[in-house]
Amino acid sequence: MxxxxxxxxxxxxxxxxxxxEKQRLEGETDPVSVDxxxxxxxxxxxxxxxxxxxxxxxxxxxxxxQAQGDTVEASFLLRAYxxxxxxxxxxxxxxxAEMVTTxxxxxxYKDIPGGQILGPTKDYTQRLLDFDxxxxxxPEDPTQExxxxxxxxxxTLDNVMDVLRDQGLVHEPDGPTDDDPADxxxxxxTYPAGRDAVLQALARGETGAxxxxxxxxxxxxxxxxxxxxxxxVGRLPVKIEHPYTGVEATVTSVEVSESExxxxxxxxxxxxxxxxxxxxxxxxxxRKVIAMxxxxxxxxxxxEDEPAxxxxxxxxxxxxxxxxxxxxHLKLPHYVxxxxxxxxxxAIRENESVGAGTADESSRDADEQLAEASDx
Amino acid sequence: xxxxxxPRAETSYESVDxxxxxxxxxxxxxxxxxxLDEHTKxxxxxxxxxAVAIPGHQVPYASRPMPxxxxxxxxxxxxxxxxxxxxxxxxxxxxxxxxSVNAANIRRLARDTAAVETxxxxxxxxxxxxxxxxxxxxxxxxxxxxxxVPVTDALRxxxxxxxxxxxxxxxxNYGKMWVHLYENVVEWGEINIASRYPTMVAGRYLMDPSxxxxxxxxKLDDADNLFVFAAGREARLYAVPPNxxxxxLAFEDREFQVERFGDxxxxxxxxxxxYLVEIEGDDGETxxxxxxxxxxxxxxDDPELAKDHHRERDVSWGPxxxxxxxxxxxxxxx
Amino acid sequence: MSLLSADxxxxxxxxxxxxxxxxxxxxxxxxxxxxxxSVVACADVDLDLQPREVLGIVGESGSGKxxxxxxxxxxxxQDGHVHGSVEYANHPGNLLDVDYETRxxxxxxxxxxxxxxxxxxxxxxxxxxxxxxxxxxxxxxRNYEDVRERVASxxxxxxxxxxxxxxxxxxxxxxxxxxxxxxxxxxxNPEIVVLDEPTTGLDVSVQARVxxxxxxxxxxxxxxxxxVSHDLGVVRLLADRTLVMRHGRVIESGxxxxxxxxxxxxxxxxxxxxxx
Numbered sequence: 009m010x011x012x013x014x015x016x017x018x019x020x021x022x023x024x025x026x027x028x029e030k031q032r033l034e035g036e037t038d039p040v041s042v043d044x045x046x047x048x049x050x051x052x053x054x055x056x057x058x059x060x061x062x063x064x065x066x067x068x069x070x071x072x073x074q075a076q077g078d079t080v081e082a083s084f085l086l087r088a089y090x091x092x093x094x095x096x097x098x099x100x101x102x103x104x105a106e107m108v109t110t111x112x113x114x115x116x117y118k119d120i121p122g123g124q125i126l127g128p129t130k131d132y133t134q135r136l137l138d139f140d141x142x143x144x145x146x147p148e149d150p151t152q153e154x155x156x157x158x159x160x161x162x163x164t165l166d167n168v169m170d171v172l173r174d175q176g177l178v179h180e181p182d183g184p185t186d187d188d189p190a191d192x193x194x195x196x197x198t199y200p201a202g203r204d205a206v207l208q209a210l211a212r213g214e215t216g217a218x219x220x221x222x223x224x225x226x227x228x229x230x231x232x233x234x235x236x237x238x239x240x241v242g243r244l245p246v247k248i249e250h251p252y253t254g255v256e257a258t259v260t261s262v263e264v265s266e267s268e269x270x271x272x273x274x275x276x277x278x279x280x281x282x283x284x285x286x287x288x289x290x291x292x293x294x295r296k297v298i299a300m301x302x303x304x305x306x307x308x309x310x311x312e313d314e315p316a317x318x319x320x321x322x323x324x325x326x327x328x329x330x331x332x333x334x335x336x337h338l339k340l341p342h343y344v345x346x347x348x349x350x351x352x353x354x355a356i357r358e359n360e361s362v363g364a365g366t367a368d369e370s371s372r373d374a375d376e377q378l379a380e381a382s383d384x
Numbered sequence: 385x386x387x388x389x390x391p392r393a394e395t396s397y398e399s400v401d402x403x404x405x406x407x408x409x410x411x412x413x414x415x416x417x418x419x420l421d422e423h424t425k426x427x428x429x430x431x432x433x434x435a436v437a438i439p440g441h442q443v444p445y446a447s448r449p450m451p452x453x454x455x456x457x458x459x460x461x462x463x464x465x466x467x468x469x470x471x472x473x474x475x476x477x478x479x480x481x482x483x484s485v486n487a488a489n490i491r492r493l494a495r496d497t498a499a500v501e502t503x504x505x506x507x508x509x510x511x512x513x514x515x516x517x518x519x520x521x522x523x524x525x526x527x528x529x530x531x532x533v534p535v536t537d538a539l540r541x542x543x544x545x546x547x548x549x550x551x552x553x554x555x556x557n558y559g560k561m562w563v564h565l566y567e568n569v570v571e572w573g574e575i576n577i578a579s580r581y582p583t584m585v586a587g588r589y590l591m592d593p594s595x596x597x598x599x600x601x602x603k604l605d606d607a608d609n610l611f612v613f614a615a616g617r618e619a620r621l622y623a624v625p626p627n628x629x630x631x632x633l634a635f636e637d638r639e640f641q642v643e644r645f646g647d648x649x650x651x652x653x654x655x656x657x658x659y660l661v662e663i664e665g666d667d668g669e670t671x672x673x674x675x676x677x678x679x680x681x682x683x684x685d686d687p688e689l690a691k692d693h694h695r696e697r698d699v700s701w702g703p704x705x706x707x708x709x710x711x712x713x714x715x716x717x718x
Numbered sequence: 719m720s721l722l723s724a725d726x727x728x729x730x731x732x733x734x735x736x737x738x739x740x741x742x743x744x745x746x747x748x749x750x751x752x753x754x755x756s757v758v759a760c761a762d763v764d765l766d767l768q769p770r771e772v773l774g775i776v777g778e779s780g781s782g783k784x785x786x787x788x789x790x791x792x793x794x795x796q797d798g799h800v801h802g803s804v805e806y807a808n809h810p811g812n813l814l815d816v817d818y819e820t821r822x823x824x825x826x827x828x829x830x831x832x833x834x835x836x837x838x839x840x841x842x843x844x845x846x847x848x849x850x851x852x853x854x855x856x857x858x859x860r861n862y863e864d865v866r867e868r869v870a871s872x873x874x875x876x877x878x879x880x881x882x883x884x885x886x887x888x889x890x891x892x893x894x895x896x897x898x899x900x901x902x903x904x905x906x907n908p909e910i911v912v913l914d915e916p917t918t919g920l921d922v923s924v925q926a927r928v929x930x931x932x933x934x935x936x937x938x939x940x941x942x943x944x945x946v947s948h949d950l951g952v953v954r955l956l957a958d959r960t961l962v963m964r965h966g967r968v969i970e971s972g973x974x975x976x977x978x979x980x981x982x983x984x985x986x987x988x989x990x991x992x993x994x
Contacts, residue, residue: 018488087449091424092415196444196619199547312545320545330617333454334534340456340486344479344516344675347661348578348597351643359573555818559856560841563848566855569862570845570884635862 032076045069054263054291055079059328060086061193061212063262063290080214080328087329091193100247100256104266104288105167109242114168116237116270122165127241168238169268169284178270179281199320203308206319210303211289214328215296221326222299225306225316232306232316234269234285241265241292265289265297271305283308418465418498424448428466428621432612435623440585441553442536447619457490458616460513460532464490465498467528467612468511473501475509480517480659480675487515504678507694516579518600520658520676522692523609525626531594533615536622538582538592558590561633569638581640584631585624593630599642599659604630648672653683657691719807721942722790722910723766727802727814729785732756734799742966744985749782749966759785759798760966767910772936772943774957774974776989779948782966784834784914787946789814791831791912792821808909826857830903832896834915839899840887846898847873847883853905872901877931893924900932904939911936912944917952929955950990954978962986 033039046053046069053068060068060083068086075081111127114120172178182203190197190205192212197205210218225232243261250257270282285305287297303322311317325331418425424446431445450458457478468474476491478484482504490513491502503509506519515532523529539549542560552558561582568575579595583604593601594613604611604624611624624630634640649656651663651671658679660672674680683689730738735754742749742758749758760782767773775783788795790804792813804813808828809820816824825831833839840849847869854865873880876897882890887898896916903911916932917925933956936943945956953960953974960977962970962985970983981987 018492021485021489021492084449084453088451091448091450092419092421094421193448194446196446198444198550199545320547324546329449330454333456333458333617335455336453337455337534340515341479341484342516343661344597344659345579345595347659347675348599348643350662352576352578355574355641355644356572356576555822557822557856559852562855563841563844563852566851566862566865567845567848570847635865636860638862 028076040073042066042069042073045072051292052077052079052082054293055215055296056082056086058290058293058296059083059212059214060090061208061290062086062090080332084329084332097248097251100249102244102247104240104244105165105170107165107240107242107244107264107266108261109165109240111241112165112238114236114238116168116235120166120168120238121171165240167268169270172237172270172282177282178284181284181286197323199323200310201319201323203304206307206323207286207288207304209323209326210287210300213296213300213326214331215293217326217328217331218296218303219299221316221322222302222306225302225314230306230314230316231273231309232271232285232302234271234302234305236298236301237268237270239265239267239294239298241294263291265291265293267294267297267301269298269301269305273305273309415497418468419450419493420448420462420465424462425466428462431621432463432467432623435612435621436610436625438589439625439628440589440591440622442620442622444619445621447616450616451493452489454617455534456486457513457515457532459614459618459621460515460530460616461490461493462616463530463612463614463621464494464511464513467530468494468498468500470499472510473503473508474498475503475506475512475678476514477512477517477519477676477678478515480661481677483677505682506676506678516595516597517659517675518596518603520674520679520691522603522695523607524695525608527609528612529609530612530614531596533592533594533613533618533620535580536592536613536615536618536620538580538590540592541580541582553589556588558633561590565633565635569635574638574641575634582633584633586628586630590633591622591624591630597643597659598632598640601630601632601640602642604628606630645672650674650680650683653680654687655680655683720766721769721771721807722804723764724790724804725764725802727763727786727789727800727804728761729759729782729789729798729800730756730761731759731798744964744967744969747965749780758782758966760963763802763963763968765961765968765971767942767944769909769942770940771959772945772957774953774960775944775946775963776950776953776960777948777963778989781963783946783948783963786963787831787912787914787944790829790944791914792816792825792829793831794818794821826853827906828908829910829912830906830908832899832903832911832913832916834918836892836895836899836919839902840895842886842888844887845884846878846887846890846894849887849898850902850905853902857906868905869901872905875904875935876901877927892919893921893928896920896928897931900928900935904935904941907939908941910942910944912946914946915948916945917947917949925952932956950978962989 046065049072050065052072053065056068056071056079057063057065059080060071062068064086067089068082071082071085072079074085109125111129112122112125114124169178173180190202190208192205192208197209201209224230242264244264245258246260246262247256247258249255265288267287269285271285273283283305285301285303285308287300287304289297289300303316306316307319307322309317310319315321416422420428428445431443435441435443447459448462450461452458452461464474474491474494476482476487476494478487481487494500495502506512506521506523509527511528511530512519512523513530513532518529537546537549539552539561542564543549552560565575568577579597580592581598581601583591583593583601585591593604606627606629607624608626610626613622615621632640643659645660648660649672650658650660651673653674655674659675661675663671663673665671674683728739732751733754734756735751737753738751738756738758739761741751741753743761750756751758763786765773775786777783785798789800800814802814806813806824806828809816809824813824831839836842841852844852850869850872851865854868859865859868869883870880873883878894878897878901882894887895890898913932916928920928929952935941936956943956945953947953957974959972960974961968962977962983964985970977970981970986977986978990981990
């Protein structure tokens, strides 16, 4: 069936959707529940929340289920849903130092105030397929025998970056202006973009794209090779002002990943200080947040020499929804523009009197000339 | 959106369950009229007004994520939904066809959320959303054409930087684009731009008319209707108001030319003054058919039907091709 | 009446303070203000340029001559704090205050700059002809054959092989690129051409030919010019009158022959004696 010249396009769409849905159901097992996804495949829903810019674990798990595991599609569902919601209130600014930390490492120092907290991680696990997971039933909690006596870990920890800033070694970021921070979901980004817009765009960036661009800088297409001051995972309080009393109240908390780095590119000549980079995103995604840190530092250099140092380049390519849509739109019919391109190549071949060429020749010419003409 | 049967989980998230319940309802109940909330629609309308006030100038607006993929008409649908009311009749075409899957999908969203009538007849519609074509039948001052735009800036051909191009527009500095055309002629003997032909609006702003064929570019000039160009991914809106001068860039001695179809006529209606597309048949034959399928059907009933049949005013555009190029295969100009 | 005149032109990079002017300059032996650290690129510069005249500005690097040249040539990059005034015979008001659009219009018909660095002046991906054509197209030429003809004649005039006209500019030699810049600068018959270090990056033999070519055209076309160079040979060849700059100040000026044969200022003497 062609996808145009057929009547009843709407019926076709419904059929296609039903076929897609069937793919999920044609297996022999029970449908996976949203709770199972939320609890057992939390990395997927965390990625969808991070890229969707909406903290809603159960909705994210639902989106992952509906998208059959495609995280970009899931973040798309979340964003489309978010855009229909009314905004009730805005939270007050929280200091990341208030984070209740479950994991925290500082590669810059052997020991730090509050100590290194390895927390839950697979970083040092040997990557061997665990065949016991296939067909497990009634697994046991491997930590149930732990003896957690003694001292409680502190609720909050000093920030390693603050130690360096107190010593005057790190360039101070520009303080907040009196204006409200930019909101890239309400105001389109224009260039040059403020750092508030840059950080939002990176925080919502597609994980693979952020990782790849961050890696490009590290790989040598750029000057930024940071030392991580700290990578943390934990929960940050969400606070609002009470509408009547004006008193700040904590209403919930969100799990975030945070990373900060110093970059030995001196921000100033007369008073040499480290440049820095910062990353923060919803959910547990250390890879993305470290890459974000590199990109933040890299973008602050603001050059056109390397992709990762060019703010426009990074911000214009990092969004998953944008790249997803435009890449996939090539599947749409393009025969109107293609007819126009055919007209150009025929006219020009006629001018240059090459009409009698063989098929091979004409297709070679076509390749060359289409590069000029087919840029829609 | 696909309905999803969500297992009822025992959970403390009451509000989330309420949300899931509302999503379980048939169709799009629970969403605002015309999908977008009123605040957003007002903002889009304001941006459109601004675009009308500065013809050809790209107005940034807060493009919302839509339930369609970006690049698939999300800008167009935001503009359409912001200006449609329940008494309006809506037409959607994609590459000239009402029946393309994507057009059908956009039409379905508007019908389900905005309760509009839909039509395939150009002359019956109040608002037409289109991708890559302007209908053959002349539009009137009561109609609005909303064009979907993938790339908003004509200057992107010569410089990828948005910041640099915004500066050029602000200063009407189009030297680079002219050099691009000049080098085109140097290399190919004529301007080798197929669609997305750079076009000057009201003598001030250079505009990307979206990937319409060159055939459609003259229809923008001194038209009776309003054209709204909307990009979702790039978050820009721009407009050509009625009766605005719109001129494709070209040299005095290397004129703008529309596509040529030689002696070809539409296989179905016999038309020789509409934009045709080639169809490669299973028998190896190339046939030509009208691209505007709705007008083609009308012409099949009445082959004499003019493009401005329903109008007082004559339309001066198309299918003419400047005499320059009309030698061998020449345009079959009227 | 002079074609162009500058009065008290000053350009300071940095925050600037009240002491800046007093504590920099020739007598102070520096262009950096010891109080606030700002760099006084040029200060209190007066000059005038007569029709058809060539004015030389000479000085070592860091003397402020390029900062001054950028201001006189209406460069859009206006960093630093700028004071003073520049009057031009064909435009009312202070050129240092004009908006971008006026600046753009004046640069497309009145005042042309030949940049020191090729990349600032040319788009190396365009053809050589395209770079010259850009000036014509930007000032409203719309006939393709007319543009071709004019570009070809400018190539002939500046002694670039016309058959190279359609090749990408990055395939040209350094001397040819400099000639393309000059052709571009002359394309729309400007009143004034500002040449910033016209010999940078060229072999000595190429330098002489480019300068000879420019001198010939300058006389044929009766165009006035300001030539900025660290090289006394360049001003000796081209300039009727010369200003000598040091630490952002004009320390000596006069007819070129007089300045070079009978330098009054000690620094000028050193400069001449140290020239090879």
